[in-house]
Amino acid sequence: MKLKLHWQILIALVLAVIVGSLTGTDAAIFGVSFYDIFAFVGTLFLNALKMLIVPLIVSSIIVGIAGIGSGGDLGRLGAKTLLYYATTSLLAILIGLVFVNALQPGVIDGQPARDMIGLSEDVAELEEKVEGKGAGDVAGIFLRMVPTNIVAAAADGQMLGLIFFSLLFGYFMTRVSHSYASTLHTFWEGVFEVMMMITDWVMKFAPIGVFALVAKVVAGTGFSAFLPLAWFTAAVLGALGVHIFVTMPLLLRFVGGVNPLRMYRAMAPALLTAFSTASSSATLPLTMECVEKNAKVSNRTSSFVLPLGATINMDGTALYECVAAIFIAQAYGLELSFAQQFMIVVVALLTSIGVAGIPSASLVAISIILTAIGLPLEALGLILAVDRILDMCRTSVNVFGDSCGAVIVARLEGEKRVLTTDEEERRLTSHS
Template identity: 75%
Template sequence: MAFLRLKLHWQILIALALAVIAGLLTGTEAGLFGVTFYSVFDFVGKLFLNALKMLIVPLIVSSIIVGIAGIGGSQNLGRLGGKTLLYYMSTSLLAILVGLMVVNAIAPGIVDGQPAKDLIGFTTDVSTFEDQVAGRGAGDVIEVFLRMVPTNIVAAAAAGQMLGLIFFSLLYGFFMTRIAAGYAEVQYNFWQGVFEVMLKITDLIMRFAPLGVFALVAKVVASTGFDAFVPLATFFFSVLAALAIHFLVTLPLLLYFVGGVNPVRHFKAMGSALLTAFSTASSSATLPITMECVEKNAGVSNRTTSFVLPLGATVNMDGTALYECVAAMFIAQAYGLELTFASQFTIVLIALLTSIGVAGIPAASLVAISIILAAMGLPVEGIGLILAVDRVLDMLRTATNVWSDSAGAVIIGKLEGEQGILEEQPRRA
């Protein structure tokens, strides 16, 4: 079949286009033999997401342990870790500042000189969401750092607390090189074997990616259509403009001037991962595909990839941080709150901190936004103003998160002196 002979990113792109058509035609009610198409989309989409999430814990643990053990000495680990954290903090801060600039310039929360709250109204019932965020405040940022050291690593893995899992894996891989050579070799071979098995399973699941993407996007379109964008068009395009600036200007400039690589070539290498991130709205679920694209297509070594990308999928949330800032500013504008420079600086700081460790799953940033709103003295139900378009914007900011992670892996790989990155015939370490 000609479709199956196409490259994966083309298959996913075609699936996206067909999903929009299918979602508009079927809606939520159409079906056959008493079964709605919407329920079929929901089932297939969840099945694909579950398959990807099934890989996350063993893939993260094995890749980090093997990567850290391969790095060896504490001096090398400190150098790589320092570069990685510096990159992540810098790009997140740049993203937030871009968002702040755009939202101040456009002022989506002001319509004809008046706050837009009464004009927009509440588009979604947020009573169920209020229970999840009740009582949260800026002090919850501390919980992000407490989660780095879990009391039970098995429970942390089961709960999807990636920060704790990454911290444990970093320690395990580091001290694995500090035990007797005989034991260390057995340990390394075991985890290397686990990692190779996970890559094979990833390859299998990715064969079904176009089908999973089709179902996920068709479900979104079937439930919202394009009507969800009408009342919040200005806010939507403000976020879109800010994400576009960071995606198309800030990060490519870093790739070109810091990494010394062609951003267009890297974009082509990351096609499958970006489309998967957009359709799943989950950077964690996309992690297996991101790692495969960065290693196979971009030519970054496993040593760098296995450290930078799992960490990035948890702590590097450029798109999320940008969105939190724009959303909080929009809600403040819509409620007619005048924000001073100090207030805006507070939003920037909290957005930066809450973006670290935000779970890489759909809509996780809504909880982070509630923390910002509480810190600014705004009612949590202000989130109701943005829920109608949150899902599609979630898809866009997740793609930005993954793009930043992959750019970081390339830049850090180049800074580490690796050869063959984004050349005509990339190698795989």
């Protein structure tokens, strides 16, 4: 019986701690130090992840946007759904921003945690890069959304421009004649499917990559790396908790006009499945069943809102991306300006649309954000060490956000049976 990937990663993590502590930086085999071997294998894994970014982000956004545009549902229902998803994702990111700035997980005892977690990049060089990317004012961020050369933007890692171009391409692809549109759609769907398969293949090596990256850190710094990770985990879980237990109930009560407690009861099976599988796409059939049978949302609303949400609405993922990017900046001792943090918010919002449905979406998305603001990817391996439990939590938040969207949109569309008890439903039926 083959072990599931998350168990493989967990075992790799434990082995990495043991092996890294035993080898240190001096132990060698055939004249090559174990530390250098760990560094080589870890870099190879990170390079493989970087290789996926451009084709994956372009194909996934184009296919997703073309699918929405070609469905003919971008009318009143579509507008309400998209507005809800954009609003909740933005709220989630801002909550993450507050938590990571308040807790400062990348700063331990007043000092940046870069040495504790084995980050090797030169801080002075990074400050130059980040200042260059930060653009003295917010207007510069929007200027970079429209690149003069899309190929150069892809080569230089200017993901904001690439995402904007992909959104436009996907939208206008549905506006050309059917013969052209179908050819283009088939092509980009093919690219997306191939990239999904390559991503799956690369992620099979994740246990080896995690082993090498974590063993390198433990060999170089000992166990001190796990204190910043504990604070990082606390920041993510605290922000996710506020979003699912404060933000969403307030929206359900004051926008949807329904009892939030009934929503938790209605969605319990889907939330438990989302937590155990860490996949909102795999949970989608059960999510639809809970929303239609337990929350009593019409099939017309749920069949549009929920599949769209599983594709583009990832509150938990967007929040996580934001916290991770700023945690890494804090660990390097970098003070991010308002414009730079605003850029993280914008890119997190856009990438949560583009890469939501792919395996280990957060890794690719965080890579995009770090590249956009000029930070290296070397800390990704450490984040991966705690990624599984956080993935399970943020997937539950994603699924709950989608289902709340279905309920709120249904209520705004005038559906009266939503989240009613049997007695209330009988009363409604007798009045109608």
